[in-house]
Amino acid sequence: MAASGKDDVFAPWLDAKAEPLIKINGVTKRFGDFTAIDDVSLNIYPQEFFALLGPSGCGKTTLMRMLAGFETPTTGVISIDGQDMSTVPPNKRAVNMMFQSYALFPHLSVWENIAFGLRRDGLDKDRIAARVEEMLKLVQLSKFAKRKPHQISGGQRQRVALARALAKAPKLLLLDEPLGALDKKLRQETQFELMDIQEKTGTTFVIVTHDQEEAMTVASRVAVMDHGQLIQVETPEVIYEQPNSVYVADFIGDVNLIEGSVSSLAGGAELAWAEGRAPLVGQPGAALTTGQPATFAIRPEKIAISTEEPQDRRNRVQGKILDIGYLGNLSTYHVEMPEGPVIKCEVGNRSRIERRDFTWEDEVWLSWSDTAGLVLAR
Amino acid sequence: MRRLLVAVPYVWLLVLFLVPFGIVLKISLSDIALAIPPYTPTLDLAEGWAGIRAFFSQLDLENYVFLTSDDLYWKAYLSSLQIALIATACTLLVGFPIAYGMARAPEEWRPALLMLVILPFWTSFLIRVYAWIGILSTEGFLNQFLLWTGIISEPLTILNTNTAVYIGIVYTYLPFMILPIYATLERMDASLLEAAEDLGCSRVQAFWLITVPLARPGVIAGCFLVFIPTLGEFVIPSLLGGSDTLMIGKVLWEEFFNNRDWPVASAVAIILLLILIIPIILFQRNQQINKEAEQ
Numbered sequence: 001m002a003a004s005g006k007d008d009v010f011a012p013w014l015d016a017k018a019e020p021l022i023k024i025n026g027v028t029k030r031f032g033d034f035t036a037i038d039d040v041s042l043n044i045y046p047q048e049f050f051a052l053l054g055p056s057g058c059g060k061t062t063l064m065r066m067l068a069g070f071e072t073p074t075t076g077v078i079s080i081d082g083q084d085m086s087t088v089p090p091n092k093r094a095v096n097m098m099f100q101s102y103a104l105f106p107h108l109s110v111w112e113n114i115a116f117g118l119r120r121d122g123l124d125k126d127r128i129a130a131r132v133e134e135m136l137k138l139v140q141l142s143k144f145a146k147r148k149p150h151q152i153s154g155g156q157r158q159r160v161a162l163a164r165a166l167a168k169a170p171k172l173l174l175l176d177e178p179l180g181a182l183d184k185k186l187r188q189e190t191q192f193e194l195m196d197i198q199e200k201t202g203t204t205f206v207i208v209t210h211d212q213e214e215a216m217t218v219a220s221r222v223a224v225m226d227h228g229q230l231i232q233v234e235t236p237e238v239i240y241e242q243p244n245s246v247y248v249a250d251f252i253g254d255v256n257l258i259e260g261s262v263s264s265l266a267g268g269a270e271l272a273w274a275e276g277r278a279p280l281v282g283q284p285g286a287a288l289t290t291g292q293p294a295t296f297a298i299r300p301e302k303i304a305i306s307t308e309e310p311q312d313r314r315n316r317v318q319g320k321i322l323d324i325g326y327l328g329n330l331s332t333y334h335v336e337m338p339e340g341p342v343i344k345c346e347v348g349n350r351s352r353i354e355r356r357d358f359t360w361e362d363e364v365w366l367s368w369s370d371t372a373g374l375v376l377a378r
Numbered sequence: 379m380r381r382l383l384v385a386v387p388y389v390w391l392l393v394l395f396l397v398p399f400g401i402v403l404k405i406s407l408s409d410i411a412l413a414i415p416p417y418t419p420t421l422d423l424a425e426g427w428a429g430i431r432a433f434f435s436q437l438d439l440e441n442y443v444f445l446t447s448d449d450l451y452w453k454a455y456l457s458s459l460q461i462a463l464i465a466t467a468c469t470l471l472v473g474f475p476i477a478y479g480m481a482r483a484p485e486e487w488r489p490a491l492l493m494l495v496i497l498p499f500w501t502s503f504l505i506r507v508y509a510w511i512g513i514l515s516t517e518g519f520l521n522q523f524l525l526w527t528g529i530i531s532e533p534l535t536i537l538n539t540n541t542a543v544y545i546g547i548v549y550t551y552l553p554f555m556i557l558p559i560y561a562t563l564e565r566m567d568a569s570l571l572e573a574a575e576d577l578g579c580s581r582v583q584a585f586w587l588i589t590v591p592l593a594r595p596g597v598i599a600g601c602f603l604v605f606i607p608t609l610g611e612f613v614i615p616s617l618l619g620g621s622d623t624l625m626i627g628k629v630l631w632e633e634f635f636n637n638r639d640w641p642v643a644s645a646v647a648i649i650l651l652l653i654l655i656i657p658i659i660l661f662q663r664n665q666q667i668n669k670e671a672e673q
């Protein structure tokens with residue numbers, strides 16, 4: 001409690017002494033000659049809320065199934081809590097999984113579904129009953145204990161699946177797109193519920209999702225995957241602000257990408273992007289050399305828009321407004337450069353007058369600070 | 379138009395079930411006679427109202443009373459029940475693993491496997507039962523094979539025993555057991571078994587706790603589909619069974635064709651039908667429950 005502010009930050013991955021709960025070491029998984037997981041190494045720490053993010057077919061489910069024990073790695077080692085898992089079957093792992101399809105047992109009531117795992121452990125009746133009641137309360141389903149899965153709503157089913165997976169108090173809970181079937185509002189509510197439950201129980205969660213917003217909301221760290229490889233593993237802030245590649249920048253959130261070549265690396269990276277235009281200045285990404293083709297990445301909300309040329313900023317470009325989108329809390333402007341590229345910029349609508357400043361076909365200036373953009377190798 | 383459509387099944391029921399049932403019921407209440415047809419009374423509408431009255435006054439329950447006086451009949455009913463129960467259990471034991479194997483086979487094989495199960499229906503039932511005589515008789519293929527392998531030194535007597543009857547029934551009714559079980563198993567979501575394993579079940583436990591309960595509707599349907607026709611089965615016991623194989627279908631046949639006692643035979647048939655109504659109603663209810671559960 002008395003710890004200083006800095007120690008309160010939960011970041012065991014920065015602590016060399018912290019012992020990871022899951023160690024994935026050089027794991028490759030092939031189906032026939034198709035490589036679903038390609039030499040992945042990853043540590044996940046106790047009490048993390050870890051999100052796997054990536055396009056369909058990139059291997060998220062496969063990685064989860066290897067953690068649960070339904071698939072064995074072709075090469076490499078997975079250890080959980082210091083124990084090599086290669087010969088441990090799913091029923092002997094302190095890991096529970098919430099299935100994408102929920103996989104509730106249709107012939108058992110909600111109560112019996114939640115009790116299922118506890119009964120297998122041979123606990124006595126009273127302890128099972130107490131634990132099931134506790135779980136029902138946690139997911140607010142006490143009233144539905146006697147119903148069969150087909151007698152409750154989709155959202156309730158999903159909560160039963162969560163309760164069932166949590167009942168055995170696993171060290172690790174795997175959630176494969178747990179919120180996929182819910183509408184947006186229920187989804188957001190459930191995300192916060194999940195975070196709440198994760199905090200209350202102290203269980204380590206690994207969640208698979210398609211939805212980058214969801215990953216950013218719930219996760220302590222996010223792994224962005226593509227074609228069976230980990231592209232970047234970082235906190236949501238770093239993933240958003242400091243993507244290590246064009247792929248990640250493009251996958252997470254909105255981004256403007258301007259192609260060019262590195263003209264200088266003295267004092268930030270400079271990118272020459274168009275004949276006769278001043279280079280764009282941004283933070284250099286990894287492994288940049290002068291003269292190399294690169295991409296400038298800048299988030300729309302970091303760009304300011306004005307009618308006057310902003311003399312104090314090095315990054316400024318002029319263009320013509322092509323399109324205006326009014327989204328209530330903010331407005332987006334699509335501005336076309338004379339050289340062709342269209343840059344999107346987002347401006348918050350603080351007063352109602354503000355958005356009237358610009359209209360279609362206006363010549364405007366876009367500008368941003370030297371540290372707002374990133375120069376990423378291609 | 380709508381009424382007409384609704385009427386179709388009722389007309390069907392009337393013509394194909396209630397009318398024959400009424401005729402058999404009437405014969406069962408008649409007396410045996412040396413005539414064509416071999417029972418009396420017959421309804422003579424020419425004599426008008428008096429004729430109808432005379433006709434009904436001659437009907438009585440004599441034949442049913444007779445059935446209780448001769449222990450052959452109730453023994454035959456009991457023995458049929460016993461054979462039907464045991465045969466159903468055997469069919470289940472053979473059918474379940476086959477259905478299970480089919481449901482877990484690679485998807486592209488399943489239509490072919492289903493075809494193989496149904497294929498025997500394409501030849502005559504009678505021919506297939508006769509084929510079993512060739513297999514099971516003392517000089518049959520089975521005995522020859524067993525003698526050749528040296529497992530036995532004396533030929534086994536299988537034909538004309540209850541064992542042969544069981545073999546015949548299991549063989550004949552196996553598809554009726556396999557198909558409904560296969561249908562339930564095939565629909566089962568494979569992730570349920572993974573979920574069970576994930577929650578601490580071994581494979582064997584998952585089978586008993588998940589697969590078997592979920593297959594239950596199919597098992598029940600299959601058992602009824604085998605049990606109901608087996609109870610009145612006549613061809614198999616008379617071709618494969620021995621003189622001591624007592625089944626009500628055989629008794630019925632003998633009453634009709636050997637003794638030409640149509641009234642007693644009809645009474646036997648009516649009782650058999652009454653016995654069958656119970657499992658048929660239970661079967662219907664099972665189907666109903668399943669349908670509701672699926673919605």
Ligand SMILES: Nc1ncnc2c1ncn2[C@@H]1O[C@H](COP(=O)(O)OP(=O)(O)OP(=O)(O)O)[C@@H](O)[C@H]1O
Binds near residue numbers: 055057
């Ligand atoms: N049992 C299997 N046999 C052959 N290929 C498989 C098998 N399981 C998965 N794959 C392949 O491995 C790749 C990764 O599959 P996986 O299910 O892990 O994707 P995913 O990232 O979970 O996708 P989604 O977001 O659509 O769920 C896919 O191309 C898939 O076709």
Ligand SMILES: [Mg+2]
Binds near residue numbers: 060061062
């Ligand atoms: Mg998946």
